[in-house]
Structure formats: structure tokens, C-alpha cells
Amino acid sequence: MSQNQQAVYVCAIVEGKLWLPNAQLPCMPLSRLSFSASDTLVVGHYQGVPVVGLFNCNSMLPVDELAGLRDLLALLPAPLFALVGRVVQLDVMRQQQAFCGRCGQRAGFDVKAVAMWCEHCHRFDYPRVSPCVIVAVRDGKRLLLAQHPRHKTGMYTVIAGFVEPGETLEQCVAREVKEETGLSVTNIRYMESQPWAFPSNVMMGFLADYAGGDVKPDYEELTDAQWFDMDRLPPVAPEGTIARRLINASCALARS
Structure with a gap:
């Protein structure tokens, strides 16, 4: 079964917030989503189910379905919360490290390296913790x-x-x-x-x-x-x- 067809935990980031329909983290096949994302990354698994980050979502989701990570703090098991938190931190990296720290050129998100990549000076910039x-x-x-x-x-x-x-x-x-x-x-x-x-x-x-x-x-x-x-x-x-x-x-x- 392809990733698009199997159920996954969907961590869709829209303007720095998570998509939480019915105030819950959705678990569904990606093929059922009504929107797309510029980048998709599996950040880990919880009880065998992939946890997938979707960045720069092309969506006009209702405002009342968007919320911050803190809303999930008391709702999710700690291991799953940590994985969702990783998606949020990677989104922060994409926003705050969008320009190369060495040459100042715009950097892009390298999904394989999980880092920002500058094509101009060939430099990786990893998430800052x-x-x-x-x-x-x-x-x-x-x-x-x-x-x-x-x-x-x-x-x-x-x-x-x-x-x-x-x-x-x-x-x-x-x-x-x-x-x-x-x-x-x-x-x-x-x-x-x-x-x-x-x-x-x-x-x-x-x-x-x-x-x-x-x-x-x-x-x-x-x-x-x-x-x-x-x-x-x-x-x-x-x-x-x-x-x-x-x-x-x-x-x-x-x-x-």
C-alpha cells in the first residue's frame, strides 16, 4: 500500500499553525486530503503509523480548524506529541533559516537531509535547537x-x-x-x-x-x-x- 493510501497522522502546517479538524490530529490517507503541500516528510512512527509533516499547504482551511501545538499537549501521548512537535520545529526552521547564513541567498528545504540547502554556496543549515x-x-x-x-x-x-x-x-x-x-x-x-x-x-x-x-x-x-x-x-x-x-x-x- 502506498503512503498516499495508508492512514497516517497528518501534521499540516498552515501559517505556523496545525490543521486540527474537530480539535483533533487527523489520521487518514493523504489521498483523502483536499489540499496539497510543497514538501512532505515522514518524521517518525507512532505505534506503527507514520507521522507526516506537510509544509506550505496550498489551502484555504477554516480559521477555526487551525490551532497551536499547545492545544494538543494534554490530548496526545508524549511520543506522538514529540513527533508533532518536530514538524512544528521544522516549520520554524523553514521560516527563520530561509536565507543562507553564509552568503545571504535564499535557501530551500532539503527533505532528504532535513535541513536548509543553499545552492549558491553549497551549504547545509540544520535546525537550531x-x-x-x-x-x-x-x-x-x-x-x-x-x-x-x-x-x-x-x-x-x-x-x-x-x-x-x-x-x-x-x-x-x-x-x-x-x-x-x-x-x-x-x-x-x-x-x-x-x-x-x-x-x-x-x-x-x-x-x-x-x-x-x-x-x-x-x-x-x-x-x-x-x-x-x-x-x-x-x-x-x-x-x-x-x-x-x-x-x-x-x-x-x-x-x-
């Missing part, structure tokens, strides 16, 4: 949580930030916590990572213990930061996020 750390800080049965200006629902989460040049991941953890909350931490240990397509990051998760200081939020970055009793947490990051897994792991450690 920014490393970030994210850390849950615990003091006994208290958990440090912060709120960002973008959190309009009152949600709290753990501390995160971008790794700087020449910095180890552990140094970044200590610096970000200090800069954003005024606290010092110790016993920094790695837990797990998660690709984070907002827009092109990889989040490396850590646990850490409180070492000293008073909470003094950086109000240029945060709207609030404080200690919370683990038995009385505020609304926190949703399931499916590495932030939530770090919070859950910290609570489990406190109860052990």
Missing part, C-alpha cells in the same frame, strides 16, 4: 514555584532558563534560580529531558535542594515566586509537561 534547564527546588515538604506574566490562568510552575555559552547545565540551574528568586541551591541532579517545540528548545530537567536565601522574585521575569506546601499546591503545569513530572517527582521524594 536551544538548550534549556528546568528545575524543581525542594525544601523538605515545601516546593518553590513561580508564575510568569504569560500565565493568565493563575498557573504556577518551576524555574527554567536558557543555557549560556561556556556554562554547564548545573551552573545554569544555580544561576537561573539565583537570578529569578534570589535563592541558592545544592544537590543539583539530572532527572530527564523533553523536546519542547515552543519554538525550538530541548528542556533538561533537574531536581535541587534549597541551600539558603530569601525569596526575592525578579519581577522583570516573574509575577510571583514563593514556597508552597506540597499538600496545598496551586494550579500547576499540566500533565504531559516535564515541569509537571518534576513537580510530581519532588512530591514523591518528600513523602518517601
Whole structure:
């Protein structure tokens, strides 16, 4: 059976958003689509079903069928969400790396190399991924949580930030916590990572213990930061996020 005839997860990108009819990721043969795309790429498989990215879709899809990747965060299993996120990150590459970084000529998407290709100077430009750390800080049965200006629902989460040049991941953890909350931490240990397509990051998760200081939020970055009793947490990051897994792991450690 050809790819056009077998059912696939369709990740159609239209002006930076995904086509989500009925608020779901469609799974159907490509032959049933009413539109075409300039480039098509299989980014992986989920339970044996191909996950296909369609870029530059020639479509006039209804606006109410287009949505951001975050709408799928709580709906998709983590492995499938990561593959859809890869499609979104490749779309970001196509937009942000559309011109060669060496000679300035327009570059094209090379599906085989999964990179931008400059025919003028024969240079590949691969997707840019920014490393970030994210850390849950615990003091006994208290958990440090912060709120960002973008959190309009009152949600709290753990501390995160971008790794700087020449910095180890552990140094970044200590610096970000200090800069954003005024606290010092110790016993920094790695837990797990998660690709984070907002827009092109990889989040490396850590646990850490409180070492000293008073909470003094950086109000240029945060709207609030404080200690919370683990038995009385505020609304926190949703399931499916590495932030939530770090919070859950910290609570489990406190109860052990």
C-alpha cells in the first residue's frame, strides 16, 4: 500500500499553525486530503503509523480548524506529541533559516537531509535547537514555584532558563534560580529531558535542594515566586509537561 493510501497522522502546517479538524490530529490517507503541500516528510512512527509533516499547504482551511501545538499537549501521548512537535520545529526552521547564513541567498528545504540547502554556496543549515534547564527546588515538604506574566490562568510552575555559552547545565540551574528568586541551591541532579517545540528548545530537567536565601522574585521575569506546601499546591503545569513530572517527582521524594 502506498503512503498516499495508508492512514497516517497528518501534521499540516498552515501559517505556523496545525490543521486540527474537530480539535483533533487527523489520521487518514493523504489521498483523502483536499489540499496539497510543497514538501512532505515522514518524521517518525507512532505505534506503527507514520507521522507526516506537510509544509506550505496550498489551502484555504477554516480559521477555526487551525490551532497551536499547545492545544494538543494534554490530548496526545508524549511520543506522538514529540513527533508533532518536530514538524512544528521544522516549520520554524523553514521560516527563520530561509536565507543562507553564509552568503545571504535564499535557501530551500532539503527533505532528504532535513535541513536548509543553499545552492549558491553549497551549504547545509540544520535546525537550531536551544538548550534549556528546568528545575524543581525542594525544601523538605515545601516546593518553590513561580508564575510568569504569560500565565493568565493563575498557573504556577518551576524555574527554567536558557543555557549560556561556556556554562554547564548545573551552573545554569544555580544561576537561573539565583537570578529569578534570589535563592541558592545544592544537590543539583539530572532527572530527564523533553523536546519542547515552543519554538525550538530541548528542556533538561533537574531536581535541587534549597541551600539558603530569601525569596526575592525578579519581577522583570516573574509575577510571583514563593514556597508552597506540597499538600496545598496551586494550579500547576499540566500533565504531559516535564515541569509537571518534576513537580510530581519532588512530591514523591518528600513523602518517601
